[in-house]
Amino acid sequence: MALLEAINPLLSAGWQQGGHEWRLENDAGWRLKDYEARGGYQSLRKIIETSMSPDDVIAEVKKSVLRGRGGAGFPTGLKWSFMPKAAPEKYIVCNTDEGEPGTFKDRDIQRYDPHVIIEGMIIAAYAVGAGRGYNYIHGEIYELYQRFEDALDEARAAGYLGQNILGSGFNFDLFAHHGWGAYICGEESALLESIEGKKGQPRFKPPFPANVGLYGKPTTINNTESFASIPFIFRIGGEGFLNLGKPNNGGTKLFSVSGHVNRPGNFEVPMGTPFAKLLEMAGGMRGGRKLKAVIPGGSSAPVLPGDIMMDCTLDYDSIAKAGSMLGSGAVIVMDETTCMVKALERLAWFYYEESCGQCTPCREGTGWLYKVIHRIEHGQGKPEDLALLDRLTVNIMGRTICALGDAASMPVQSFIKHFRSEFEYHIEHKKCLVPPDVQRTGSTFYTRKMGQA
Amino acid sequence: MFSEATLRKIDREVAKYPAAQKQSAVMAALAFAQDELGWLSQDAIAAVAAYLDMPAIAAYEVASFYNMYDLQPVGRYKLTVCTNLPCALSGGVHAADYLKQKLGIDFNETTADGRFTLKEGECMGACGDAPVILSNNKRMHCFMTPEEIDKLLEECK
Numbered sequence: 001m002a003l004l005e006a007i008n009p010l011l012s013a014g015w016q017q018g019g020h021e022w023r024l025e026n027d028a029g030w031r032l033k034d035y036e037a038r039g040g041y042q043s044l045r046k047i048i049e050t051s052m053s054p055d056d057v058i059a060e061v062k063k064s065v066l067r068g069r070g071g072a073g074f075p076t077g078l079k080w081s082f083m084p085k086a087a088p089e090k091y092i093v094c095n096t097d098e099g100e101p102g103t104f105k106d107r108d109i110q111r112y113d114p115h116v117i118i119e120g121m122i123i124a125a126y127a128v129g130a131g132r133g134y135n136y137i138h139g140e141i142y143e144l145y146q147r148f149e150d151a152l153d154e155a156r157a158a159g160y161l162g163q164n165i166l167g168s169g170f171n172f173d174l175f176a177h178h179g180w181g182a183y184i185c186g187e188e189s190a191l192l193e194s195i196e197g198k199k200g201q202p203r204f205k206p207p208f209p210a211n212v213g214l215y216g217k218p219t220t221i222n223n224t225e226s227f228a229s230i231p232f233i234f235r236i237g238g239e240g241f242l243n244l245g246k247p248n249n250g251g252t253k254l255f256s257v258s259g260h261v262n263r264p265g266n267f268e269v270p271m272g273t274p275f276a277k278l279l280e281m282a283g284g285m286r287g288g289r290k291l292k293a294v295i296p297g298g299s300s301a302p303v304l305p306g307d308i309m310m311d312c313t314l315d316y317d318s319i320a321k322a323g324s325m326l327g328s329g330a331v332i333v334m335d336e337t338t339c340m341v342k343a344l345e346r347l348a349w350f351y352y353e354e355s356c357g358q359c360t361p362c363r364e365g366t367g368w369l370y371k372v373i374h375r376i377e378h379g380q381g382k383p384e385d386l387a388l389l390d391r392l393t394v395n396i397m398g399r400t401i402c403a404l405g406d407a408a409s410m411p412v413q414s415f416i417k418h419f420r421s422e423f424e425y426h427i428e429h430k431k432c433l434v435p436p437d438v439q440r441t442g443s444t445f446y447t448r449k450m451g452q453a
Numbered sequence: 454m455f456s457e458a459t460l461r462k463i464d465r466e467v468a469k470y471p472a473a474q475k476q477s478a479v480m481a482a483l484a485f486a487q488d489e490l491g492w493l494s495q496d497a498i499a500a501v502a503a504y505l506d507m508p509a510i511a512a513y514e515v516a517s518f519y520n521m522y523d524l525q526p527v528g529r530y531k532l533t534v535c536t537n538l539p540c541a542l543s544g545g546v547h548a549a550d551y552l553k554q555k556l557g558i559d560f561n562e563t564t565a566d567g568r569f570t571l572k573e574g575e576c577m578g579a580c581g582d583a584p585v586i587l588s589n590n591k592r593m594h595c596f597m598t599p600e601e602i603d604k605l606l607e608e609c610k
Contacts, residue, residue, distance in 0.1 A: 022582055022595035098578040101537045107578050132471075139521050140577035142591040175469040180480055180590075181520030183575060197476035197507070199518035215474060258539035258580035265581045299538060299576075330580075332539050346538045350575055356518075445544030445551075445584065448598060 008232045008252055008268060024143050027111065032154040035115035041160060043234035044119050047126065048168045057127040061230065063238030065250030069105075070095055070186070070223030071298060071328040073316050082210035083128040083218050091214045092125045092133035092172075093195070093221040097179050097186040099138055101299035101350060102330030105254040106224035108266050110137065110144040113228065114151035118174060120227030122160060123234065125172045128220050132173050135224075136191050139179040148176045183354035187402045188221045190356070201358045202402035223328075225254055245271030249315040257282040259333035260289065260442060271315045278314060278331065286444065289335040293418070297327020299347050300407030302414030303340075324414070337442030339434045340419040341426050344411060345370070345377045351408035362405035365396040369412055376423060379430035386416055386423055454500040459489050463504060476507045479515050483522055484590070492523040520575070521590045528563045528570035530609040533587040536573055539580035548584035548597050549573065555606060568609065 028034070035041070047057060062077030083090060094117060098106040109117060121133050137145040152174060155161045163171045177195050179185050185194045189203035192214050213219020229251060233241045242250040249271040255278055258264050262283025269278060275294070285291055291306035296314075302324040304312075312318050319326045334343065352366040369392055372385050393409035400406075416423055425433045432439070455463075462485050466478035482501045487493050493516050495509075502512035516522045523531070534549040549571075553559055556569050563570045579585045582595035586605065594605055 022593075099576045101576040102539045102580055103576075104578050104580050104582070134469075138578050139519070139590070140574075140587055141579070141593065143593065177469070177477070178481065178484075179519070180484060180522060181575075182518060194480070195477055196474070197479040197505075197515065198511070199514050215471065256581060258583070259542040264543065264583070330539075332542070332580075334542060338542070343538055343541075346536070346541060350537055353575060440547075442542060443544035443547050445547035446599065448544075 008229070024111065024147070030112055030114055030147065030151070032115055032151070032158060035113065039235065040115050040231070041119055043231040044122055044160065045166060046234060047123060048166050048170075054127045054129060057123065060238040061127070061233060064229075064233045064241040065245075065248060066226060066229055066233060066241065067250065067316065068223055069225035069229070069253065069328070071100065071300075071325075073326065076222060076226050079210070079222070080124065080128050080220055082208070083130075083220055084211065085129065087129075087218045089215075089217045090128060090130040091217055091219040092121055092128065092130040092174075093188075093192065093209075093214060093219055094121055094133070094135040094224055094227055095186065095188060095191055095221055096135055096137045096224045097191055098224070098328075099140075099183045099186055100328050100330060101347070102256060102258050102295060102332040103298050103328040104256045104258070105266050105329065107138070107141050107144065108254075109224055109228050110141065110148060114144075114148050115155065116228045116231055117148075117224055118151060118155050118160065120230035121174060122165065122172055123230050124220060124222065124227060125174075126168075126170055128218075130220065131171055132175075134175050134177045134195055134214070136177050136179060136185070136195060139181050142178060145176055145178045152176065182356075183350075184356045184402070184404060187404065190402070191221065192219065199356070201356045202404075204401055246315060248317060253314070253329050255314060255329045255331055257331045257333065260286045260335040260337070261333050262286050269314065272313050272318070275309050275312045275314055275331075279333070282333075285333070285335055286442075287335075289337065289442075291333065292336045292338055293334045293340065295324075295330075295332040295334075295411075297325040298330040299332070299350065300403075300410060301325040301327045302410050303418060304414075305418050335442060337434060337438050337440075339377075339432045339439055340415055340422045341373065341377045341432065342439070344415040345373045347411050348373045348408070351404065355404060355408070359400040359405065361396045361399040362408070365392055365405065366408045368392050369396075369408060373412070376426050377432075379426070381423075381427035381430075383427060385427060386420070389416060454497060455486060455489060455504075459485050460504070463501075467505070475505045476511070479505055479507065479512055480519070483512065483516055487522060487590075491529075492526045526563075528568050530568060531570045531572060531589050533572040533574040533590075535575065535577050535579070535583070535585050535587075537576045537580075539576075540583035540585060543580075543583035544597075545584045548586065548602065551599055551602060552586075555602070569606075 066076045067073040185191045185200040187202045190200035194200040209219040245251045294309040316326045348370040352370040355366045357363045396405040463482045466481040470477040499509040502509040536545045560573045584597040586594045
């Protein structure tokens with residue numbers, strides 16, 4: 001675990017006790033008593049004791065300008081307000097199917113602060129009038145799914161879940177559901193299909209989940225970090241949260257820094273923090289090597305050259321202006337030992353593997369993208385391949401039910417745009433511009449000690 | 454086909470969902486079935502489906518869609534290494550190479566003694582802890598070095 005700035009104590013207190021330790025059984029601070037000791041469930045109590053109406057709660061979240069932390073950045077309060085008031089059966093769903101390469105923030109929230117998610121979901125359920133909720137947890141973190149079940153038992157026993165919560169007359173039941181290895185289930189409508197016990201194939205939209213969601217009923221689905229931000233918003237007020245960040249980009253956010261840095265990990269910083277500061281918090285470049293490229297928002301976001309990234313601040317607007325996306329806040333850092341063709345080849349394989357196969361342009365197109373990039377990487381590229389790749393992405397983008405096709409295409413377009421000469425070198429010389437022995441030094445697998453990056 | 458303990462675990466999952474939505478428990482039920490039997494034969498999938506009052510084909514669609522269900526027999530220890538880009542930058546591919554060499558098998562192969570199966574994984578959402586190895590779908594091992602991998606293999610009796 002990397003060092004955190006403790007801005008939101010509900011989010012980060014448990015983490016600091018965790019230290020640099022991967023064995024979950026040694027974790028301290030995630031239990032109900034620890035969460036309560038640092039002010040946990042006080043926001044829920046405040047809402048109930050001051051008789052805030054559901055509309056007041058939604059208004060406060062709107063004021064915070066919390067934008068969806070899963071990647072799309074849609075305003076959370078606005079999403080809640082889309083829920084029909086009269087419907088008798090409504091659901092709240094948390095998306096912890098965190099599998100976007102580079103993103104690992106929700107895992108740490110699950111690990112160190114499961115109760116902050118529960119409290120956020122209860123408040124959301126109260127705001128939209130939902131009686132039942134599910135937290136869909138990525139299959140690969142099964143140990144944390146079990147921990148969440150333990151946390152739910154604690155919350156039920158303490159009267160935070162169930163009938164007549166804290167004497168309010170409000171009822172809400174919450175359960176955990178685990179995935180079992182499908183990236184596409186991070187797409188919200190695929191996730192709902194998956195909870196229904198089906199293969200996770202995205203639905204046509206509209207209708208949106210607020211009208212036709214889980215089991216066909218109105219459903220609000222938010223990312224884990226979005227729910228985890230809710231109790232803090234009611235602690236310091238919507239306006240206070242907004243002012244931590246910058247206009248149109250409220251609050252603080254977790255950034256997952258991976259790749260060629262000295263101290264990979266999660267860092268909570270205010271929106272609008274310079275990228276250079278985040279890089280410094282992550283211990284700077286591994287081995288003091290030169291920054292080559294950064295994918296700022298998870299593997300689906302366009303890559304940016306290092307020098308452009310060094311001028312960016314970490315907020316939706318700055319990164320968009322530079323030609324990429326803040327996405328989930330997953331910052332993948334690559335140094336000069338990286339072969340950009342090989343890097344793209346691996347991402348292309350990922351999207352090919354994870355395409356659900358429902359839409360032809362994505363099912364076929366992701367295979368084509370991988371095959372063409374693979375042959376360039378392996379010295380069999382043709383001069384016309386770059387134009388072919390461009391045409392393939394154009395034929396995929398905007399022609400599919402969900403965004404996976406776009407997500408597969410944007411890396412291809414941006415890698416070629418910014419590192420075209422490397423692709424051309426591969427095709428012309430049938431080998432890599434970065435010598436293989438240099439590439440090998442980047443990972444430091446054979447030289448590092450336990451717990452070091 | 455399943456033990457009482459497995460059936461009780463499935464019942465506990467069924468109780469999480471509205472009465473008319475038993476099928477919602479199929480993912481967890483298939484995982485429990487796999488825990489007990491080692492892998493999911495067509496008969497096992499059909500038995501899960503029957504228990505949840507759903508068509509066998511609907512359960513098979515689920516079992517064949519999600520990566521962590523094994524529709525073929527695997528070794529006693531299935532080790533899955535993430536080699537996706539963020540992990541690769543911190544040694545994911547090198548860790549997989551090291552395992553291949555130690556075990557003498559490639560991805561999707563099982564050692565002759567039936568002890569290990571090696572799989573290439575996709576993003577586990579733990580990129581900051583790379584290299585990451587998942588054993589038998591449920592236990593995640595982080596920050597793996599050659600020595601840590603040796604120790605892990607030693608522990609897998």
